[in-house]
Amino acid sequence: MAQPMSEANSPFPTDLSKLRVALFSGNYNYVRDGANQALNRLVGYLLRQGADVRIYAPKVDEPAFEATGTLIGVPSFAIPGRPEYRFPLALSPRIRRDLATFAPHVVHVSSPDVVAHRAVSWARHRRLPILASVHTRFETYFRYYNMAWAEPVVEALMRRFYRRCDALVAPSESMAQVLRDQRMNYDIDIWSRGVDREIFHPGARSLEWRRSLGIGDDEVVIGFLGRLVMEKGLDVFSDSVDQLVRKGVKHRVLVVGEGPAHDWFAARLPDAVFAGFQGGHDLGRAVASMDVLFNPSVTETFGNVTLEAMACRVPVVAAAATGSQSLVDDNVSGRLITPGAVRQFAEALRCYVEDAGLRARHGMAGEERSLDFSWDRINQAVADTYLRLVRQKSKSRAGQ
Structure with missing residues (x-):
């Protein structure tokens, strides 16, 4: 019978400060979104704990923000029709050599692309533990581009990918349950999201900034935040x-964000105020200056914008879908509405527009809920999952 390996002889450390992590991302910093900002925060936390991390992802000349940690560029090309995003091409010989030199203890993949598939094969061949983080519901995207027929095909491909990993982390329990129902994997931990309370807080509200956009102090603002x-x-x-316009409900719409559908959205909402991209404290000011956030998306696995609004004491009307379901307490801190139910969304918005007391009560409840989300505590959960997988792999090897 094989003897258990001592820590000194084991290829796997038991201390986070000695851990080497290879992280694969389809978009680490070239376009800003909630997923890659979470990954950068995770890497920053790991580095502060003494771990060594190398990130393998597409690089561009002018990224949206500076990468946290050591970023190694992988071959990629711009996606046709969505050139702001890049498609990773291959685990090239150069990348393989870099990986071999780095000798990671754990491989973390954050999107089911070609390079991540190859990275999983590379790790499995070396019997290294593999963690996959799930950041968005890729399979749902196709319904927005008249390609709903592709959804089950994509789901099957994702299932094959995720079941080759040792474990998954999902941003919310609601998303974790979706993954279980889809039979993606059954070892699923929660890697939630935090909120920067120096940026997102009720005191960031600015009537002066609203006035600069032509919004009156007594006007109720329905906000959209996102790409x-x-x-x-x-x-x-x-x-x-x-629906609100037809019912004569007085309101203003404030759109914060940029993206390829800007012109379409502006044409559909000719009276809306488009504030463009906002970052840092400017973003906190924009969110806090809303009176209600409307988030009808069903593609998020967590809903960063929902949490940010809650931290600013802004009630949320959201689709009853993954992410928001784990944040919003219906009829307490906001409303959860059946996805796509336009009339129900409009009615929920009308109630908030016409009832300042309701906005205040639900906003305060949302702020209280947001206090549960600390970035360091949340990122330690991922580190704990790394170490658990390392222990499991070490025992598996020792027993052979």
Whole structure:
């Protein structure tokens, strides 16, 4: 019978400060979104704990923000029709040599692309533990581009990918349950999301900034926050606003964000105020200056924008879908509405527009809920999962 390996002889450390992590991402910093900002925060936390991390992802000349950690560029090309995004091509010989030199203890893949598939094969061949983080519901994207027929095919491909990993982390329990129901994997931990309370807080509200956009102090603002792409539910948002207009409900719409669907959205909402991209404290000011956030998207696995609004004491009307379901307490801190139910969305918005007391009560409840989300505690959960997988792999080897 094989003897258990001592820590000194084991290829796997038991201490986070000695851990080497190879992280694969399809978009680490070239376009800013909630997923890659979470990954950068995770890497920053790991580095502060003494771990060594190398990130393998597409690189561009002018990224949206500076990468946290050591970023190694992988071959990629711009996606046709969505050139702001890049498609990773291959685990090239150069990358393989770099991986061999780095000798990671654990491989973390964050999107089911070609390079991540190859990285999983590379790790499995070396009997290294593999963790996959799930950041978005890729299979749902196709319904927004008249390709709903592709959804089950994509889901099957994702299932094959995720079941080759040792474990998954999902941003919310609601998303974890979706993954279990889809039979993606059965070892699923929660890697939630945090909120920067120095940026997102009620005191960031600015009537002066609203006035600079032509919004009166007594006008009730329905806000949209996010990248302007169709999969964020822009059609449902605009159709719901149309309902309010037809009912004579006075309001203003404030759109914060940029993206390829900007012109379409602006044409659908000609009276809306488009504030463009906002970052850092400017973003906190923009969110806190809303009176209600409307988030009809069903593609998020967590809903960073929902949490940010809650931290600013802004009630949320959201689709009852993964992410928001784990954040919003219906009829307590906001409303959860059946996805795509335009009339119900409009009615929930009307109640908030016309009842300042309701906005205040639900906003305060949302802020209280947001206090549960600390970035360090949340990122330690991922580190704990790394170490658990390392222990399991070490025992598996020792028993052979």
